[in-house]
Amino acid sequence: MTTIYDIAKKTGFSITTVSRALNNYTDVSPKTKKLILEAVEDMHYYPNSVARTLSTKKSWALGIIFVEDLGIGMKHPFFNSVIEGFKKSVEQKGYDLIFLNRYVGGEKMTYLDHALHRGVDGIAVVSSNYDDVEVEKIIGSSLPNVIIDSHTSKSNVVYSDNMRGSELAVDYLYSLGHRNIAHISGHSKTFVGLERLRGFKSAVEKYQLHNSSIAEGGLFSVDGGYQAMKTLLQLENRPTAIFAAGDNLAIGAMKAIKDAGLNVPDDFSIIGFDDIELSGQISPSLTTIKQDMDKIGEQAAELLLQQINHKTDPTISIVPVELIKRETTKAIK
Amino acid sequence: MTTIYDIAKKTGFSITTVSRALNNYTDVSPKTKKLILEAVEDMHYYPNSVARTLSTKKSWALGIIFVEDLGIGMKHPFFNSVIEGFKKSVEQKGYDLIFLNRYVGGEKMTYLDHALHRGVDGIAVVSSNYDDVEVEKIIGSSLPNVIIDSHTSKSNVVYSDNMRGSELAVDYLYSLGHRNIAHISGHSKTFVGLERLRGFKSAVEKYQLHNSSIAEGGLFSVDGGYQAMKTLLQLENRPTAIFAAGDNLAIGAMKAIKDAGLNVPDDFSIIGFDDIELSGQISPSLTTIKQDMDKIGEQAAELLLQQINHKTDPTISIVPVELIKRETTKAIK
DNA sequence: ATATTTAACGAAAGCGCTTCCGTAAATCGC
DNA sequence: GCGATTTACGGAAGCGCTTTCGTTAAATAT
Incomplete structure (x- = not known):
């Protein structure tokens, strides 16, 4: 060398x-x-960047940690898109991305300790959990950080306009003539689950849709959607449309409907949330609220780098969503 | 501190x-x-790991680079699965994963230079391109490395048993009575495209299926499969079954068939290759050759760590594949 | 002409750790 | 009991950089 x-x-x-x-x-x-x-x-x-880092205290590396409940890691269709957007942005500015875990030399440590140990300049957290203690530690630390898909006033945060998304979904369903709209909600320990539910309730209130029901979909998995839809199918006062808090939930619901011998969109209109890759490919293709994952990643990068460079105050960035009309929604006859 | x-x-x-x-x-x-x-x-x-690295020359960090042609990065359904498997394995051994790019402080450099600059202990390359000059440099270097999904005798490599996969596909199609089987091939600059084609040809030879045709599917994209299928549909001697070198190609082909007013599996049986998440979810669900991405990632980790720790010779690891029977295949009537 | 500023460079300390080498005290052999 | 090992520790160099503080020679001002 x-x-x-x-x-x-x-x-x-x-x-x-x-x-x-x-x-x-x-x-x-x-x-x-x-x-x-x-x-x-x-x-x-x-x-040698190691030597340089030792003397300058600047590593040109950003840590990324993500906590997700499905156990699929990088395969998570929403998170990996966000991370890709984040990665592209920070790479352009000369930063490397390093995936932080909780093991160092076989010993467990906290994510924060790990980040400190590695000497990263900042850290991005993608976490679905609302009050993960690990995440709290990071938020409370002096290490620059940005939180994606969760909320806190003490740090930089970026997420989609979840409430608006729910409204868009219900607006559209209402415009198609649906008056009995159900919601398959995301887990209440997740920020986005809560927000989308809140948006749904507010929209339902707006239209005075008092007989709308809500089924718990759990952690945004296909199976969670399947189970939730099954309970919805039991209802004597069946909905004609379902707004699911996530695309996977919607896909699970579609399965349940199919298994019950019923049809989408003839018997039920369905709207998801996310617009993951899958949604456009399945048949019928899923009408959904599109999250701009690239933008979320970019925004996260921007806020983080801003904090690193100028020590700005915690700021919050809400990314617009968009209704994507596809084949799972249909006017009621 | x-x-x-x-x-x-x-x-x-x-x-x-x-x-x-x-x-x-x-x-x-x-x-x-x-x-x-x-x-x-x-x-x-x-x-402080930086100081430690400086004095020990061991960073406990592994670089990962991936070159893919679709421009979707971490969203790539095959690669992200492999990376997840790799990540899990190396994390357990105390290594962090760092994504290498070609920019450092705004200046372009080679992946290898970047890796050297960062002082990673080893590097994993996931590359579809057969003879990327960047990858060649890495292979030729003294930095421990493992190549996924490409072939070279000068380094550690790991990939699926592509030839066997093709054979399994044709075997199955043959057993269903199909005698006119077409192949939608992957790009000839990719190792896996070449191998799967080779396997197809060998199987076709075995069964003396002399009227089988081959359509170039390009870089494993849905659109590539769509275009390839369209040319296949022009044929006067239409195949009854299609074996596509990738799931996306197969999905594209299914679209083309649907657009032509024809049906899968009634008019055509289709088999893909990969078993990406999507394949089980679409309808009809795709019969495919499943690659064990987790295993590929694990193997890559193992070979790389072996070389790092014991300076072993280049070894090659071929991961078994498996036929997953689903709804796109049907016995010929 | 001399005094003063400026431009261009070097010596050396320091970043936080590991490790080689050395040494005093404790332990051993007989 | 005395020399020979061990055991337990400290000094100091070194990893490859950056940066502070000088220093010297040239350029400028007076």
């Missing part, structure tokens, strides 16, 4: 000058700078 | 002894070790 010393020896300058040349300091003459840069090229030198 | 010096000062021992106590060296008495560990606990000390 070639070091700054090798460059110094080859060019005859001191390591101080070499370092300065490399970092575009002013007090090094154009001539020697050129000489040094040539040597760098020749010897194929690249600075 | 508390350092080893703080612990030394508090306990009255030298930093040498503190360091030794922390690293389970033998020549420190149980008594002082206990004292030091208590102080560590009290002061909430955790070693």
